[in-house]
Amino acid sequence: MEIERPFDALSQSRGKRIxxxxxxxxxxxxxxxxxxKHVNLLLExxxxxxxxxxxxxxxxxxxxGGTIVSVxxx
Amino acid sequence: MEIERPFDALSQSRGKRIxxxxxxxxxxxxxxxxxxKHVNLLLExxxxxxxxxxxxxxxxxxxxGGTIVSVxxx
Amino acid sequence: MEIERPFDALSQSRGKRIxxxxxxxxxxxxxxxxxxKHVNLLLExxxxxxxxxxxxxxxxxxxxGGTIVSVxxx
Amino acid sequence: MEIERPFDALSQSRGKRIxxxxxxxxxxxxxxxxxxKHVNLLLExxxxxxxxxxxxxxxxxxxxGGTIVSVxxx
Amino acid sequence: MEIERPFDALSQSRGKRIxxxxxxxxxxxxxxxxxxKHVNLLLExxxxxxxxxxxxxxxxxxxxGGTIVSVxxx
Amino acid sequence: MEIERPFDALSQSRGKRIxxxxxxxxxxxxxxxxxxKHVNLLLExxxxxxxxxxxxxxxxxxxxGGTIVSVxxx
Amino acid sequence: MEIERPFDALSQSRGKRIxxxxxxxxxxxxxxxxxxKHVNLLLExxxxxxxxxxxxxxxxxxxxGGTIVSVxxx
Numbered sequence: 001m002e003i004e005r006p007f008d009a010l011s012q013s014r015g016k017r018i019x020x021x022x023x024x025x026x027x028x029x030x031x032x033x034x035x036x037k038h039v040n041l042l043l044e045x046x047x048x049x050x051x052x053x054x055x056x057x058x059x060x061x062x063x064x065g066g067t068i069v070s071v072x073x074x
Numbered sequence: 075m076e077i078e079r080p081f082d083a084l085s086q087s088r089g090k091r092i093x094x095x096x097x098x099x100x101x102x103x104x105x106x107x108x109x110x111k112h113v114n115l116l117l118e119x120x121x122x123x124x125x126x127x128x129x130x131x132x133x134x135x136x137x138x139g140g141t142i143v144s145v146x147x148x
Numbered sequence: 149m150e151i152e153r154p155f156d157a158l159s160q161s162r163g164k165r166i167x168x169x170x171x172x173x174x175x176x177x178x179x180x181x182x183x184x185k186h187v188n189l190l191l192e193x194x195x196x197x198x199x200x201x202x203x204x205x206x207x208x209x210x211x212x213g214g215t216i217v218s219v220x221x222x
Numbered sequence: 223m224e225i226e227r228p229f230d231a232l233s234q235s236r237g238k239r240i241x242x243x244x245x246x247x248x249x250x251x252x253x254x255x256x257x258x259k260h261v262n263l264l265l266e267x268x269x270x271x272x273x274x275x276x277x278x279x280x281x282x283x284x285x286x287g288g289t290i291v292s293v294x295x296x
Numbered sequence: 297m298e299i300e301r302p303f304d305a306l307s308q309s310r311g312k313r314i315x316x317x318x319x320x321x322x323x324x325x326x327x328x329x330x331x332x333k334h335v336n337l338l339l340e341x342x343x344x345x346x347x348x349x350x351x352x353x354x355x356x357x358x359x360x361g362g363t364i365v366s367v368x369x370x
Numbered sequence: 371m372e373i374e375r376p377f378d379a380l381s382q383s384r385g386k387r388i389x390x391x392x393x394x395x396x397x398x399x400x401x402x403x404x405x406x407k408h409v410n411l412l413l414e415x416x417x418x419x420x421x422x423x424x425x426x427x428x429x430x431x432x433x434x435g436g437t438i439v440s441v442x443x444x
Numbered sequence: 445m446e447i448e449r450p451f452d453a454l455s456q457s458r459g460k461r462i463x464x465x466x467x468x469x470x471x472x473x474x475x476x477x478x479x480x481k482h483v484n485l486l487l488e489x490x491x492x493x494x495x496x497x498x499x500x501x502x503x504x505x506x507x508x509g510g511t512i513v514s515v516x517x518x
Contacts, residue, residue: 006478006486006506019502023511024099024143025468031112034080039484039508040113042080057128058093062080064113069468071506096215098173108154114187116154132167136154136219138187141171172247183226188240188261190228204296210228210293212261215245246321246365256302260333264302280315284302284367286335289319320395326414330376338376351381354389358376358441360409363393394469394513404450410483412450428463432450432515433484435468 010035013073018043021069026050028063039065084109087147092117095143100124102137113139158183161221166191169217174198176211187213232257235295237246240265250285261287271294306331309369314339317365322346324359335361380405383443388413391439396420398433409435454479457517462487464515470494472507483509 003009010032019029020041027050030043046061047054077083084106093103094115101124104117115137122129151157158180167177175198178191189204189211196203225231231256232254241251242263249272252265268283299305304330315325316337320323322343326339342357373379381400386421389399390411397420400413418425447453448474463473469496474487485498490505491498 003478003486005480006484007480008478009486009504009506018108022143023468024097034077034082036079036081042077042083050134058144058146060083060147061085062147064139064142064144065508066140066510067143068508069466069511070472070502070508072502073504073506087220096217098171102218108151108156110153110155114154116151116157132218132220134157134221136157136221138213138216138218140214170291172245176292182225182230184227184229188228190225190231192277206292206294208231208295210231210295212287212290212292215291242363246319250366252365256299256304258301258303264299264305280366280368282305282369284305284369286361286364286366288362289365318439319394324440328380330373332377334373336376338379339375354440354442356379356443358379358443360435360438360440362436363439392513394467398514404447404452406449406451410450412447412453428514428516430517432453432517434509434512434514436510437513437514 007035007037009073010071016074018074019072020063021072022063023067023069026055028058028061030061033060036065037070039068039069041065041068081111083147084145090148092148093146094137095146096137097141097143100129102132102135104121104135107134112125113142113145114143115139115145155183155185157221158219164222166222167220168211169220170211171215171217174203176206176209177208180206184213187216189213189216189218189219226254229257229259231295232293238296240296241294242285243294244285245291248277250280250283252283255282256287261290261293263287263290263293303331303333305369310339312370314370315368316354316359317368318359319365322351324354324357327355332361335364335367337364337367338360353357377405377407379443380441386444388444389442390433391442392433393437393439396425398428398431400431403430406435409438409441411438411441413436451479451481453517454515461516462518463516464507465516466507467513468512470499472502472505477504480509483512483515485509485512485515500504 018032030046034042041063046058092106101140104120108116120132178194182190194206194209240254252268256264263285268280270278314328326342330338337359342354344352388402400416404412416428416431474490478486485507490502
């Protein structure tokens with residue numbers, strides 16, 4: 001698939017592990033299950049990291065787009 | 075039900091306990107009763123936690139989407 | 149009435165006392181008179197509390213939705 | 223007039239003195255002349271107060287809705 | 297002209313000196329040349345003041361509405 | 371050309387040097403090449419200044435409107 | 445191609461290295477792969493820099509427009 005828009009890359013990352021940089025400086029990593037145009041994301045097997053150290057396992061999590069800085073893809 | 079969009083997962087969590095991470099660093103847990111596309115949520119039997127310690131029981135609460143960071147689902 | 153959306157619960161709380169958690173950490177309690185889809189609220193017999201202590205009585209007050217964190221209902 | 227929406231109360235306050243709580247913690251009081259759906263307000267004979275003390279008289283003032291926390295009505 | 301909406305007052309202030317209170321606590325005064333519904337303003341002969349002291353003359357300036365707190369009119 | 375709206379003045383400044391006041395207190399000066407209704411700006415030969423001192427030359431730069439306070443025109 | 449709008453310049457920078465100034469004061473450089481009207485950007489071979497020092501290599505990254513200050517183009 002040709003990448004035309006940034007969301008096309010999220011589309012290709014469904015089912016893969018991604019790392020989200022949050023506005024509060026934490027990172028959330030998990031398997032991308034779903035997203036929408038507001039950059040709301042649904043992750044499975046998610047973990048929160050602060051300063052590179054694991055802080056908690058949160059399982060399935062809905063992340064509101066407005067609190068996301070960036071999403072590192074594989 | 076197949077999950078297509080992040081909101082589908084909220085839909086499946088109706089009637090279940092969820093934990094909301096708030097922008098002010100508190101957590102609100104409760105039973106998800108209703109939600110809308112702005113991520114406004116209605117919880118029952120809700121409790122506020124700060125640093126993992128229970129701070130107050132607030133019963134039924136309407137939470138404005140714009141103040142939510144993420145929602146951990148079962 | 150069945151609750152489908154979070155606003156349905158606000159609708160049921162008309163004429164009842166509610167407690168609003170504000171972004172500035174104060175609480176405003178009062179009798180809910182009216183609301184709209186932006187979560188703008190109109191309260192009567194309203195009081196402002198900070199750290200649980202009453203700060204001032206403000207009577208009838210229009211609260212702009214964008215400054216609200218959550219609304220505890222009866 | 224029956225109050226259906228919060229803006230109905232602003233409508234009834236035209237020509238009356240109101241007190242606006244601002245995001246920057248100051249208060250602006252004045253006679254409400256006009257408002258719109260963004261909660262932009264026009265006041266006459268307006269005064270700015272900080273910590274309850276009068277800071278300045280600003281006469282006629284246009285206040286942008288996005289900077290308003292709440293509006294106390296008579 | 298009857299004032300129905302807050303923008304009507306801006307309309308009447310075209311060509312007159314106004315004083316803008318900015319979110320960053322500075323004031324910008326100048327002659328109002330034009331405005332739009334986002335409260336974007338165009339001023340001529342503008343001056344920036346901080347704590348009541350003149351900081352700089354900036355001539356013609358476009359001010360983005362989202363950074364404005366209030367506008368004092370004559 | 372008569373100035374009706376603030377954007378008309380940006381239109382007249384195409385090809386001229388402008389100075390942008392940013393929310394982070396820096397200034398970016400450069401030659402205005404293009405703009406849109408969100409106040410997104412494209413500058414050429416741009417320089418960043420902090421406290422009046424040149425910090426870096428950044429050549430051609432796209433500036434997102436939401437981060438702009440004001441734009442001083444010639 | 446004539447540049448009419450700021451986004452035209454992003455269009456010309458597809459496949460080229462750009463440097464993004466983020467709201468949190470970090471810089472992200474990378475090869476621009478795609479963008480949309482919200483200034484959401486997709487970069488490849490991206491690196492994060494803080495105070496001019498490389499902090500991490502993040503490969504392919506989706507950057508949410510709302511967290512971007514400016515984009516320096518070649």
